Amino acid sequence: MKIKLITAVVSLSLSFGASADIRELVPEDVLKQIAEETSGEAAKRNLDTITLQHRMRASSQFDEATQHILSRLEHYGLDEVALLKYPADGKTMFGTQKSRYIWDVRFAELWELKEENGEMIRNRRLGDWDSVPLSLSQDSLSGDVTTTLVDIGAGTSDADYAGKDIKGKLVLTSSQPGSVVEQAVGELGAAGIISYAPNQKSAWWKEDDRLVRWGHLSSFPQTKSFGFVISLGEARKLQQRLANGEEILFHAQVDASHEVGNYGFATAAIKGTDRAGEDIHLTCHLDHPRPGANDNASGCVSILETARTLNALVKNGILPRPSRTIRFLWPAEIEGSIIYLSQHPDASRIKANIHMDMVGGGPITKSIFRISGGPISVPSFISDLGHEIGKFVNEETDGFASGATVDFPLNAPEGGKEPLGALMEGLDMGSDHDVFFEGTWRIPGLYLHDWPDRYIHTNYDLAANIDPTKLKRAAFIGAVSAWYLANMTDDDVPAVLTMLERNALARTSELLERRLQLSATDAAASADVHFNVERRKVHSVEHFATLTEGDHEAAMTFLAELQTLIAAPEVTADAEINETVYERNSEIQGPMGAFGYSYLSDKYGQGKIGDLRLRRYTGAHGNGGQYVYEALNFVDGQRTVSDIRDWLTTELGPVPLEYVEEYLVALESIDVIRKKE
Known part of the structure; x- marks a missing residue:
């Protein structure tokens, strides 16, 4: 019987899906004007400039990149071009983000020495701030030492140090400097760290031994030290020499400090008309090491190109000025968004956020483009809208690549011709969108991003890897999404509800497949949560337009009948129940984990x-990161702890109730949440 139901619902969802086309929501002439105006080459030229800077938060080179953004915004004629300033002083709390100091580097070099004619002379330079700033770990502080090298392997256990004298020596480690500094330097007296930690794991992990990975030390160090970073290939050569009994001598010199200053974030807008007090945001993050082309110069220049495109169409009278304001922001990753939202005079004015982080990776990066609609803790039709636009671009660009004549090839003359091949996702974490979705603000939106990228956070995240065609397509998706949301009215509601109805069928077929793997109790609970989410998606329309009584009744009736169709057999509740209800402490705003600081x-x-x-x-x-993120997001003063467990089970898979209880009790102990009386 279950298989027959799955077949029926899947067949219905496929038949509805076959008729889906974004042109049911956005007029074709609007799509055409946006497509023709958007330039992948213009975006790539801006990227070439930004990638010259080592863009650490609040640093002089971050500020230089920001000035380029501001100059372009002014040249393009955007409204309200401004530099937002916030203290970077190591003490100010912005919600759950502690302001970090500016990291000011004046000089850093690592030289291998050799003896010649009785004197020690410089032989090889392995680290140089001026030429390869990635060779110095972020938040390294001053030091000057001439000493030998000791290999400590991972350096994260006592066994790694057994029988080794590292006092006053440089240690060679496969771990991040921040993972070994307390034991190696703080406890055992090492003089500094040389790391060859690899970048994020993917199928191409450790294949390219030339890569120098972005290293990290604490922004709030208990033990002050420095760390240089070298490639895996270089490390292997050093290890072989050490294994052969050779003594290797280095001179490491760092002149760097933590200073008080200011964060400065570029912003601009296309001012709205009758609903100008409501904002549609487009965000990225401007920080990251040089070159940082895909991560995240690509997202920065794509929203800049979205800004240029829409503003040009408005200024030239091709499109009317939008009803709602479209606003753009270039902050430091995650911490900048927490700072911005915690200091916003009224964040409820932000109706949606479209975030771009890594959107330009060409074939060499092995990237797959993704459009994430967000967590089920913030159900919204906006995720459906983004996926409809993504499917449209997929179909058009696949046809173009296959040799068909299509209306929207979205091809940049200097770029590739491959199909976009975007994947449509729900919750996917790791950038500023996490902050906007977070339970403090619950701002719905989209997250456009590449994953994997074999060169992320390394010296080979080069501008040459970036495809102007992909930048054009990312900017197009952002522009169409923002334009639709900025102009959505009551007239658009029927088409949106039809889209939601069609997609509810597809999501319900997925629920049925997942439900086969669940216990009877979890299957019943997941069905209840699933349709709760679908109903909330319908109600999310009310943030943009009027949902008439007739439209509401029709939508609710459809979902009720669908829920009846796939209802699981009733089960006797034999599971443990925790009826405690928590609510957020409104004075503590933001996620528990930020950037460079964990609340x-x-x-x-x-x-x-x-x-x-x-x-x-x-x-x-x-x-685990997704479970704890959503566990806090589900705290709303209404759900019980058992309810939260059921919502987590529906979204991420079954989880023991005691794990959820334990985590929420921990949050209660630091006053992030409180029992509702």
């Missing part, structure tokens, strides 16, 4: 958070 670690204790089992848990469809 949870600071307030609960770094030594204790490792014991929280939910943080380490991996479910059928999610990891």
